[in-house]
Amino acid sequence: MTVFSLVLLTYFMVVSGFVYDVIVEPPGIGSTQDPATGAVRPVVFLPGRVNGQYIIEGLSSGFMFVLGGIGIVLLDLALDKNRARSVKVSYAIAGISSVVIAYVMTTLFIRIKIPGYLRN
Amino acid sequence: PFFASNTTLVAYFFGKEIWDSGAGLVAAILIAVCPGYISRSVAGSYDNEGVAIFALLFTFYVFVKAVNTGSLAWSLASAFGYFYMVFYFLDWVKHMLSDTKLFQAFLRITVTSAVAVGGIALGLGMVSGYISPWTGRFYSLLDPTYAKDHIPIIASVSEHQPTAWSSFMFDFHILLFLFPAGLYFCFKRLSDATIFIVMYGLTSMYFAGVMVRLILVATPAVCLISAIAVSATVKNLTVLLRSKNKVVQTGSTKGSGGSKSSSKALLDQSQPFQKNGAIALLFGAFYLLSRYATHCTWVTSEAYSSPSIVLAARGAHGNRVIFDDYREAYFWLRQNTPQDAKVMSWWDYGYQITAMGNRTVIVDNNTWNNTHIATVGRAMSSYEDEAIEIIRSLDVDYVLVVFGGVTGYSSDDINKFLWMVRIGGGVFPVIKEPDYLVNGEYRVDKGAAPKMLNCLMYKLCYYRFGEMMTEYGKPPGYDRARGVEIGNKDVKLEHLEEAFTTSNWIVRIYRVKPPNNRW
Numbered sequence: 122m123t124v125f126s127l128v129l130l131t132y133f134m135v136v137s138g139f140v141y142d143v144i145v146e147p148p149g150i151g152s153t154q155d156p157a158t159g160a161v162r163p164v165v166f167l168p169g170r171v172n173g174q175y176i177i178e179g180l181s182s183g184f185m186f187v188l189g190g191i192g193i194v195l196l197d198l199a200l201d202k203n204r205a206r207s208v209k210v211s212y213a214i215a216g217i218s219s220v221v222i223a224y225v226m227t228t229l230f231i232r233i234k235i236p237g238y239l240r241n
Numbered sequence: 242p243f244f245a246s247n248t249t250l251v252a253y254f255f256g257k258e259i260w261d262s263g264a265g266l267v268a269a270i271l272i273a274v275c276p277g278y279i280s281r282s283v284a285g286s287y288d289n290e291g292v293a294i295f296a297l298l299f300t301f302y303v304f305v306k307a308v309n310t311g312s313l314a315w316s317l318a319s320a321f322g323y324f325y326m327v328f329y330f331l332d333w334v335k336h337m338l339s340d341t342k343l344f345q346a347f348l349r350i351t352v353t354s355a356v357a358v359g360g361i362a363l364g365l366g367m368v369s370g371y372i373s374p375w376t377g378r379f380y381s382l383l384d385p386t387y388a389k390d391h392i393p394i395i396a397s398v399s400e401h402q403p404t405a406w407s408s409f410m411f412d413f414h415i416l417l418f419l420f421p422a423g424l425y426f427c428f429k430r431l432s433d434a435t436i437f438i439v440m441y442g443l444t445s446m447y448f449a450g451v452m453v454r455l456i457l458v459a460t461p462a463v464c465l466i467s468a469i470a471v472s473a474t475v476k477n478l479t480v481l482l483r484s485k486n487k488v489v490q491t492g493s494t495k496g497s498g499g500s501k502s503s504s505k506a507l508l509d510q511s512q513p514f515q516k517n518g519a520i521a522l523l524f525g526a527f528y529l530l531s532r533y534a535t536h537c538t539w540v541t542s543e544a545y546s547s548p549s550i551v552l553a554a555r556g557a558h559g560n561r562v563i564f565d566d567y568r569e570a571y572f573w574l575r576q577n578t579p580q581d582a583k584v585m586s587w588w589d590y591g592y593q594i595t596a597m598g599n600r601t602v603i604v605d606n607n608t609w610n611n612t613h614i615a616t617v618g619r620a621m622s623s624y625e626d627e628a629i630e631i632i633r634s635l636d637v638d639y640v641l642v643v644f645g646g647v648t649g650y651s652s653d654d655i656n657k658f659l660w661m662v663r664i665g666g667g668v669f670p671v672i673k674e675p676d677y678l679v680n681g682e683y684r685v686d687k688g689a690a691p692k693m694l695n696c697l698m699y700k701l702c703y704y705r706f707g708e709m710m711t712e713y714g715k716p717p718g719y720d721r722a723r724g725v726e727i728g729n730k731d732v733k734l735e736h737l738e739e740a741f742t743t744s745n746w747i748v749r750i751y752r753v754k755p756p757n758n759r760w
Contacts (some may be wrong), residue, residue, distance in 0.1 A: 125425060125428050129424075132420070135446055140403040140450045171405070172402060182407075183406060186421075189417070190419070190420065190421030190422045190425075192418075193425075193474060196477075200477045200481065223418060231407065234407050238539075
């Protein structure tokens, strides 16, 4: 169990672009100036390219991936016969909702990041 | 593509070996469309990595097969594939020598002698200078900051950059969810084969995080482990579906009330909507997989199927505009220059000029000679008077630059220029990167550094550009790739003259003027 959680932690770090953050040292979050008012607005997703990121967007996407993975694990645990019924039901609900949320959020993120996603 | 289809077959057998035939089928399907692999096996981007991944997967498959069956034939076959001969042989020995003590003694002797001999050989090699420790490209995998500080030419290749989350998502899509789930299933059913695939998966994912290009190597592992997750989940769900039918049958034959204690009845007694839930989840799983397939086909058509020598863009009304400037320039070179003319450009275009322009280049994509490339980089970053000395010493006749200011093409030489500075500065300390920056910022407009505004690359790119109207409502000399009006519009060239500029100004060729006659 401990090994698996360590593995998950490493996976989270790799997939959220930790190495990219260490080498390229992007800002935690980007900023743009509103042309009309001159106020500074934060920009979460680095626009324009697939191979760049800000730190926070990397971490949140990595969290979504791990959440989806945990959701599937929960689903498997829910089908385990040796647990009480209420635990199984709650695992099943948590698992399904995790996968759904993770998938929806990830699709949303990638659609924000790549404006022409799934459009010819 | 032939080897890519073979990879799919091997993936099926590998999955069958590790888990079961269902996982094998899913693995084959996943790897067939995974963009991570298609990027290196599609026609046009086909590189020796397409074959290498097939060989890698085949070797690993044979290795696992040897571990599982313990037969000599499989062991020898895998030894042919790679250099893990010792491991294979040892495993066969392990199965042959049923006496563990004998095997342990044998193992101890073999390993110590092998390590001793290897260590002595390595030490001798390094001391005598025969083997140099870890060439730069591979060392940067262990210490990712190494290339950035010490070897700019490796750091400059965009595929060697560390990976951002979106690159992972682009190449893997839902496999990123299935990978940790698959790891969980592997941990649940530990065997030699699953341990192997977990190790392969984890190490390859780490290296894929360090360098974008290595996503390719991680792809087979991710596909296999994801296949395990899919197969196990689908199996769980279908067991749910099937068990209800069996309970109904036993209930009808044995009579009511007798089958409560049966383990299969445990499921539907308490949860009457079990079957519907399982069907819904199965539909959900198939939906996710179909989204994956859609994503993969879109990625392949958009990102990995475009030629890189003919550029395409969307016009203002959504129509497709084609820029064929590269071939225009190369064919101009082929037809309008002397046969023995030598062309100096940045190394990215070397092979294209050689193949299509049929002229000698100074540096090309075979980047083994760093000093030579640094010399070209130094020439491009110097003032024209210093640069012409280097150009004449290299016996160059034509200089070629790529310029995206008119079209907004962002992979041009001005955007790559800082790499030329860094690589040149790595060998010739007279070139210093801060000279070209203003407060750490790279600019080409009025506020740019004076060295930047007068270096050869700037002059060659922006010659006569100051009078050019590029966009409605913007002043002349507006650089569409950088989004600024350039700082030095009055560019005069003394030792070079313009020979050819393509129709969209993307490629510009200059002729080196012969030295003035001296009285």
